Amino acid sequence: MHPVDTASSSIAIDNPALSVKNLSFYYGSQKAVEGISMDIHQEQVTAIIGPSGCGKSTFLKALNRISELETKVRVDGTIEFFGQNIYSPRVNLNRLRRKIGMVFQKPNPFPMSIYDNVAYGVRVFGRPPRASLDEVVEAALRGAALWDEVKDNLGKSALGLSGGQQQRLCIARALAVKPKVLLMDEPCSALDPIATMKIEELIDTLRQELTIVIVTHNMQQASRVSNYTAFFSTDESRIGQLVEFGPTSQIFMQPAELRTRDYVEGRFG
Numbered sequence: 001m002h003p004v005d006t007a008s009s010s011i012a013i014d015n016p017a018l019s020v021k022n023l024s025f026y027y028g029s030q031k032a033v034e035g036i037s038m039d040i041h042q043e044q045v046t047a048i049i050g051p052s053g054c055g056k057s058t059f060l061k062a063l064n065r066i067s068e069l070e071t072k073v074r075v076d077g078t079i080e081f082f083g084q085n086i087y088s089p090r091v092n093l094n095r096l097r098r099k100i101g102m103v104f105q106k107p108n109p110f111p112m113s114i115y116d117n118v119a120y121g122v123r124v125f126g127r128p129p130r131a132s133l134d135e136v137v138e139a140a141l142r143g144a145a146l147w148d149e150v151k152d153n154l155g156k157s158a159l160g161l162s163g164g165q166q167q168r169l170c171i172a173r174a175l176a177v178k179p180k181v182l183l184m185d186e187p188c189s190a191l192d193p194i195a196t197m198k199i200e201e202l203i204d205t206l207r208q209e210l211t212i213v214i215v216t217h218n219m220q221q222a223s224r225v226s227n228y229t230a231f232f233s234t235d236e237s238r239i240g241q242l243v244e245f246g247p248t249s250q251i252f253m254q255p256a257e258l259r260t261r262d263y264v265e266g267r268f269g
């Protein structure tokens, strides 16, 4: 059995989906974050907040090793996905990123039809018969609350959709390969308030079956959508650190650290 395919339903519900232990992350020789330890709880939403440059995206992208596509990176520490170290040399990166999907700040549909966007990842992993592919595409679009808006135009280009629809299409594309975890990097920052509200409603529905980690600059969004919040900041050397992690209500109402309080109350960052 492959390490990234070992997530099983027999795991107790309170076991973390991801367990990060003493993570430090380097771009080349430059350390971006240091000594991060935290658990990502299953079927919960975890928000990552903090001032610009504190390493939120770096941390998020370390969780499915997508940062390695961009540049040369190095990692110290471990990240376990249902108990398996994702930085083990035996890990198949395609399978890992299928299990831990990602949605980016700017919607990035492929220049192809709506149907083909959603089917893309499924086809990469096999050659399902058309009828079952149709079912997967429909289920993913329904899961992303987009089906009713696009069901009569599945053959049309995804680039003709609005920004909010494109972002939900990207979520559908991620859902189609049945991930366990969805990483969202400021998924609403390019969207208007109505489209943002739809994504937030969607997150609320998806959390029933999916573990979600969301980076956001919007404090209200973090407090609305998340169960847990991690506050990151930088030390005097500009290296990102985890300052405080806990239930969202605690981080916003009774943070243990003064730095957290100052940030969530808008006094810096």
Ligand SMILES: Nc1ncnc2c1ncn2[C@@H]1O[C@H](COP(=O)(O)OP(=O)(O)OP(=O)(O)O)[C@@H](O)[C@H]1O
Binding pocket: 027, 030, 032, 050, 051, 052, 053, 054, 055, 056, 057, 058, 059, 070, 071, 240
């Ligand atoms: N591809 C990269 N190559 C080199 N350094 C990088 C790269 N990406 C990020 N960094 C550096 O790592 C540090 C953390 O950046 P990161 O983007 O993770 O922060 P962030 O908290 O997500 O910021 P923002 O809120 O502005 O998006 C910064 O000093 C940044 O310059």
